[in-house]
Amino acid sequence: MATFFVNGAEYTVEKKQKLLRFLRDELHITSVKDGCSEGACGACTVLIDGEPCRACVPDTERLDGRRVLTVEGLSDFEKAAYTFAFGEAGAVQCGFCIPGMVLCAKSLLDKRSDPTEEQIRFAIRNNYCRCTGYVKIVAAIRLAGKILRERTIPLPSVTDWKIGSRVQRLDVEEKVLGYGKYPDDFYMDGMCHASAVRSKYARARVKSIDASLARNLPGVIAVLTAADIPGANKIGHISHDQYTLIPVGGLTHYLGDAVAIVVAEDRETLEKAKKLVKVDYEVLTPIRSIEEASAPFAPLVFEEEPSNVQSYRCFRRGNAADAIKNAKFVLSEHFETPCTEHAFLEPECAVSYLDADGDVMILSSDQSPHTTLRECRMMLGTERVKVRNALVGGGFGGKEDLSVQHHAALAAYCVRRPVKVKLSRAESLLVHPKRHHFEMDFTMGCDENGKILGLKAVCKSDTGAFASLGAPVLERACIHAAGPYAYENFEVEGTAYYTNNPPAGAFRGFGVTQTCFAVETLLNQMADLVGISPWELRYRNAIRPGGVLPNGQIVDESTGLVETLEAIKPFYDEAVAAGKPVGLACAMKNAGVGVGLPDYGRCKLIIKEDGKAHIHTGASCIGQGLGTVLTQMVVSATGLRREDIVYERADSYIGPDSGDTSGSRQTLVTGEACLRACEKLREAKGDRPLAELIGEEFYGEYYAKTDPLGANVPNPVSHVAYGYATQVCILDSKTGLIETILAAHDVGKAINPLSCEGQIEGGVVMGMGFALREQYPIDSNCKPIEKFGELGLFRAHETPAVKAIVVEKPGLNVACGAIGIGEITSIPTAPAVADAYFRLDGERRLTLPLANTPYARK
Ligand code: FES
Numbered sequence: 001m002a003t004f005f006v007n008g009a010e011y012t013v014e015k016k017q018k019l020l021r022f023l024r025d026e027l028h029i030t031s032v033k034d035g036c037s038e039g040a041c042g043a044c045t046v047l048i049d050g051e052p053c054r055a056c057v058p059d060t061e062r063l064d065g066r067r068v069l070t071v072e073g074l075s076d077f078e079k080a081a082y083t084f085a086f087g088e089a090g091a092v093q094c095g096f097c098i099p100g101m102v103l104c105a106k107s108l109l110d111k112r113s114d115p116t117e118e119q120i121r122f123a124i125r126n127n128y129c130r131c132t133g134y135v136k137i138v139a140a141i142r143l144a145g146k147i148l149r150e151r152t153i154p155l156p157s158v159t160d161w162k163i164g165s166r167v168q169r170l171d172v173e174e175k176v177l178g179y180g181k182y183p184d185d186f187y188m189d190g191m192c193h194a195s196a197v198r199s200k201y202a203r204a205r206v207k208s209i210d211a212s213l214a215r216n217l218p219g220v221i222a223v224l225t226a227a228d229i230p231g232a233n234k235i236g237h238i239s240h241d242q243y244t245l246i247p248v249g250g251l252t253h254y255l256g257d258a259v260a261i262v263v264a265e266d267r268e269t270l271e272k273a274k275k276l277v278k279v280d281y282e283v284l285t286p287i288r289s290i291e292e293a294s295a296p297f298a299p300l301v302f303e304e305e306p307s308n309v310q311s312y313r314c315f316r317r318g319n320a321a322d323a324i325k326n327a328k329f330v331l332s333e334h335f336e337t338p339c340t341e342h343a344f345l346e347p348e349c350a351v352s353y354l355d356a357d358g359d360v361m362i363l364s365s366d367q368s369p370h371t372t373l374r375e376c377r378m379m380l381g382t383e384r385v386k387v388r389n390a391l392v393g394g395g396f397g398g399k400e401d402l403s404v405q406h407h408a409a410l411a412a413y414c415v416r417r418p419v420k421v422k423l424s425r426a427e428s429l430l431v432h433p434k435r436h437h438f439e440m441d442f443t444m445g446c447d448e449n450g451k452i453l454g455l456k457a458v459c460k461s462d463t464g465a466f467a468s469l470g471a472p473v474l475e476r477a478c479i480h481a482a483g484p485y486a487y488e489n490f491e492v493e494g495t496a497y498y499t500n501n502p503p504a505g506a507f508r509g510f511g512v513t514q515t516c517f518a519v520e521t522l523l524n525q526m527a528d529l530v531g532i533s534p535w536e537l538r539y540r541n542a543i544r545p546g547g548v549l550p551n552g553q554i555v556d557e558s559t560g561l562v563e564t565l566e567a568i569k570p571f572y573d574e575a576v577a578a579g580k581p582v583g584l585a586c587a588m589k590n591a592g593v594g595v596g597l598p599d600y601g602r603c604k605l606i607i608k609e610d611g612k613a614h615i616h617t618g619a620s621c622i623g624q625g626l627g628t629v630l631t632q633m634v635v636s637a638t639g640l641r642r643e644d645i646v647y648e649r650a651d652s653y654i655g656p657d658s659g660d661t662s663g664s665r666q667t668l669v670t671g672e673a674c675l676r677a678c679e680k681l682r683e684a685k686g687d688r689p690l691a692e693l694i695g696e697e698f699y700g701e702y703y704a705k706t707d708p709l710g711a712n713v714p715n716p717v718s719h720v721a722y723g724y725a726t727q728v729c730i731l732d733s734k735t736g737l738i739e740t741i742l743a744a745h746d747v748g749k750a751i752n753p754l755s756c757e758g759q760i761e762g763g764v765v766m767g768m769g770f771a772l773r774e775q776y777p778i779d780s781n782c783k784p785i786e787k788f789g790e791l792g793l794f795r796a797h798e799t800p801a802v803k804a805i806v807v808e809k810p811g812l813n814v815a816c817g818a819i820g821i822g823e824i825t826s827i828p829t830a831p832a833v834a835d836a837y838f839r840l841d842g843e844r845r846l847t848l849p850l851a852n853t854p855y856a857r858k
């Protein structure tokens with residue numbers, strides 16, 4: 001037992017428990033986030049007697065007489081100061097890390113009112129942020145210090161909500177003060193908890209399941225098995241190849257496969273009961289690598305398939321072999337890139353219950369409520385399902401596939417009570433699809449002037465246990481393997497293999513991150529062979545408006561690669577002239593799904609009883625700021641004031657299906673749909689006040705039409721738009737540490753330049769992790785890493801200066817010319833960093849993470 005204070009109120013706590021559980025489960029102080037429950041992420045940071053402490057570490061009984069502070073306990077002035085500072089600096093994206101950051105800042109600023117950047121970075125060193133790259137969080141803390149010193153909350157520097165304005169995001173306050181709700185923040189009357197019993201073996205046949213002991217444990221409400229599923233057992237993002245629950249007789253594909261779901265009154269009972277479910281297996285040899293999967297007579301991951309090949313793509317244009325044969329300079333190299341983890345700060349969680357209509361409602365943290373809806377309907381065998389997004393604590397592609405939503409829905413459907421399913425961090429690391437491990441062989445030929453004549457590439461990927469998005473990732477990797485350059489002899493062959501490793505799927509960059517590392521590294525080598533600078537080589541070959549990409553597409557006026565090269569040149573030249581080791585790389589990335597697939601943006605503006613225009617769409621905001629983008633579009637296109645507009649979180653029952661938040665597509669496709677809805681509203685409204693339109697709806701739809709791969713046309717339109725980028729990495733030649741990364745990105749039109757910078761800074765730091773440190777090791781039993789703290793993510797005090805350069809190149813005739821940049825920000829970083837290290841020590845590194853750098857892990 002202990003008596004202590006929380007935000008000034010005294011509590012006596014009898015039960016021994018972690019402080020985090022007491023704050024969240026008993027006091028419902030949900031600003032204190034549960035990102036890992038293992039003392040690694042910092043999302044649960046509180047102050048104890050003024051010092052930062054991770055609330056998941058101490059037991060309450062150690063807190064006698066101590067004073068605990070959460071953001072709810074800040075003074076009103078402090079709340080206003082931190083909200084303003086974080087909003088003004090653009091420091092809030094998904095928001096999951098932010099209350100913890102604020103408390104670290106308070107602890108620092110209470111002691112030092114005007115800290116240095118180094119002191120700020122040191123103060124937040126134990127708190128990870130996966131979205132922002134820390135740049136704007138550091139700026140926010142500095143600004144908060146100024147406001148607290150001067151005791152005055154300034155006016156926002158920008159109040160105009162029109163397109164192009166650096167206005168503060170609309171979700172800042174709820175995220176800074178922690179009252180915005182992620183799924184785990186919902187506590188409902190009668191709510192119980194559910195969790196999956198997962199397979200003990202990566203490849204095994206389930207012979208029997210005995211849940212009798214678990215069912216008899218007091219506090220257990222149900223143990224569900226495949227026999228309890230009313231609809232189809234198999235679900236999956238594209239192919240329906242994944243069991244919701246492995247039936248008796250079924251084959252497991254990886255260690256994340258669920259065999260049963262236990263539903264219990266509380267978490268403790270749940271964990272005990274899971275251990276009591278007895279499963280008998282016939283253990284089979286797992287397939288652990290591309291090599292094993294492709295060996296003759298290899299066992300099959302899917303018994304019904306003829307081989308372990310999940311997907312094969314071959315793309316040819318011109319005659320690459322001849323072009324290479326006739327080239328003056330030819331280079332051939334083998335590259336490998338690792339499987340990596342998204343490491344979003346919010347682990348997967350869903351809450352499901354029967355709503356007032358008797359429908360199964362799912363509160364979810366995902367990248368498309370409509371995708372979740374389709375799969376859960378199929379599984380439950382009923383249309384009576386609804387999905388609504390809560391706040392999403394980061395996704396980066398890792399929340400495109402179902403993880404917990406179907407389990408929560410099944411449990412709520414069966415037990416007729418609200419049910420929460422939340423993954424532990426170890427489960428999260430195991431369950432959601434990762435970035436694909438790639439093995440690649442590239443050959444390139446150039447003439448004496450450095451003009452690229454042809455490229456041949458062979459790419460193999462380990463797509464793990466299920467199809468997920470393995471095929472589209474492979475496609476995107478192949479189509480972008482040639483880089484953003486003007487040549488037409490290109491041949492690429494790609495194969496994705498099933499293995500019994502955790503599945504791989506969407507991850508920021510969608511396969512392009514991997515092939516970009518190969519082609520850009522080869523180009524840097526080629527520049528040395530030709531005897532010109534890497535910058536000059538890019539400039540000579542860069543795709544320009546009207547040019548033809550190696551995939552055959554004629555690019556439009558919005559093509560801004562040259563402008564990114566020109567924007568970065570003064571910095572590049574200066575660093576080279578100063579004798580610093582400098583690496584450079586470029587990239588292109590599609591915006592929109594493309595290649596002939598259905599790609600719709602949809603949006604509704606509804607004038608409600610409050611006399612305001614409510615923006616409804618099925619497009620998820622996963623932290624990138626879609627709500628702010630759409631609001632700025634509505635202000636610009638309708639002339640309404642910001643106060644007249646309400647952005648509603650995505651759902652499946654009012655918001656029309658606008659596809660997944662994936663492929664850097666929402667600003668473009670949902671943005672254009674929103675503008676079309678605005679046009680109708682503007683016409684209907686005329687000079688009337690909005691109040692006269694109450695009850696009316698205005699619907700906008702945009703179809704991004706493209707040609708399928710292999711279309712029988714001379715110049716297929718594979719994608720409606722591409723973003724382009726050039727990044728430069730500058731090293732400190734004495735320490736070997738990165739001094740600065742410069743990132744020039746062509747965004748078409750920056751709807752909100754502050755948000756664009758934030759995307760670039762965060763993407764670059766994620767790209768640095770991919771280049772230098774991040775790994776997702778998997779052992780010989782196909783068991784992956786279990787600890788968040790061991791992923792190798794960069795911390796605030798380890799990140800170098802990142803300079804974002806936003807380049808606007810008009811020409812795209814939809815969405816006001818805006819091209820999404822969610823993914824490209826991470827893509828060229830690794831080859832730029834790799835080349836900088838080559839310039840430092842002469843070692844050409846062809847495998848990631850890069851070996852022999854000061855950042856390399858033992
Ligand atoms: S939840 Fe406590 S450190 Fe991650």
Ligand code: FES
Pocket residue numbers: 091092093094095096097098128129130131132345393394623
């Ligand atoms: S804003 Fe920091 S983790 Fe998303």
